[in-house]
Amino acid sequence: MAATAVGRWAVGAAASSAPSWASELLTGAGAHKLLTLVIVDDGERVLLGRKKRGFGEGYYNGFGGKVEPGETVREAAERELHEEACIVAEDMKEAGILVFAFDDQPLPWEVHVFSATKFKGEPTETEEMAPIWFKHGDVPYEKMWADDIHWYPMFLGRRYFRGVFAFSKSTLLWHTLLEGP
Numbered sequence: 001m002a003a004t005a006v007g008r009w010a011v012g013a014a015a016s017s018a019p020s021w022a023s024e025l026l027t028g029a030g031a032h033k034l035l036t037l038v039i040v041d042d043g044e045r046v047l048l049g050r051k052k053r054g055f056g057e058g059y060y061n062g063f064g065g066k067v068e069p070g071e072t073v074r075e076a077a078e079r080e081l082h083e084e085a086c087i088v089a090e091d092m093k094e095a096g097i098l099v100f101a102f103d104d105q106p107l108p109w110e111v112h113v114f115s116a117t118k119f120k121g122e123p124t125e126t127e128e129m130a131p132i133w134f135k136h137g138d139v140p141y142e143k144m145w146a147d148d149i150h151w152y153p154m155f156l157g158r159r160y161f162r163g164v165f166a167f168s169k170s171t172l173l174w175h176t177l178l179e180g181p
């Protein structure tokens with residue numbers, strides 16, 4: 001089952017428009033890698049970090065990473081936010097789901113996006129991320145992953161979203177994005 005999905009996926013990633021089966025990737029079924037992404041949004045500004053190393057280096061992004069064995073997705077989101085920005089979210093809510101498929105990766109990545117408006121602690125630069133606030137109108141999309149410009153408006157509007165984005169390296173090949181649960 002997983003092998004079929006991966007094989008079919010690899011073919012689809014090369015396409016330039018979303019294949020008919022793309023939205024199936026939003027069901028959570030089939031093998032995938034689980035990740036988290038937390039964006040603090042105080043209503044006027046978002047807290048992003050400039051990634052200093054590793055995957056997505058140089059890009060601004062929320063805080064997050066892989067869910068470790070034995071953790072819930074929410075626990076992983078809380079842990080990564082603390083590890084990368086030194087803060088603890090007080091009202092973390094599920095904001096949306098993103099599926100990323102890379103043409104050189106065997107499994108799609110399922111990213112659970114959370115929002116928080118309040119937190120404890122002071123955002124602090126870590127080995128991985130340098131935090132900085134951006135006004136809603138000044139989000140630096142040109143220095144972010146190419147999917148972000150598509151779903152941030154829904155995030156900032158507090159509308160739940162589900163999207164599938166196919167990448168070759170950092171080039172966005174196609175995507176499909178739905179609003180609502």
Ligand SMILES: CNc1ncnc2c1ncn2[C@@H]1O[C@H](COP(=O)(O)OP(=O)(O)OP(=O)(O)O)[C@@H](O)[C@H]1O
Binds near residue numbers: 054061062066111145
């Ligand atoms: C392709 N388009 C994308 N658009 C927006 N966000 C993206 C993304 N692709 C990955 N992301 C996020 O980037 C973080 C990487 O996390 P990453 O540093 O690799 O994970 P983790 O900290 O577990 O790794 P290490 O422990 O350093 O290996 C993680 O939040 C993930 O959701």
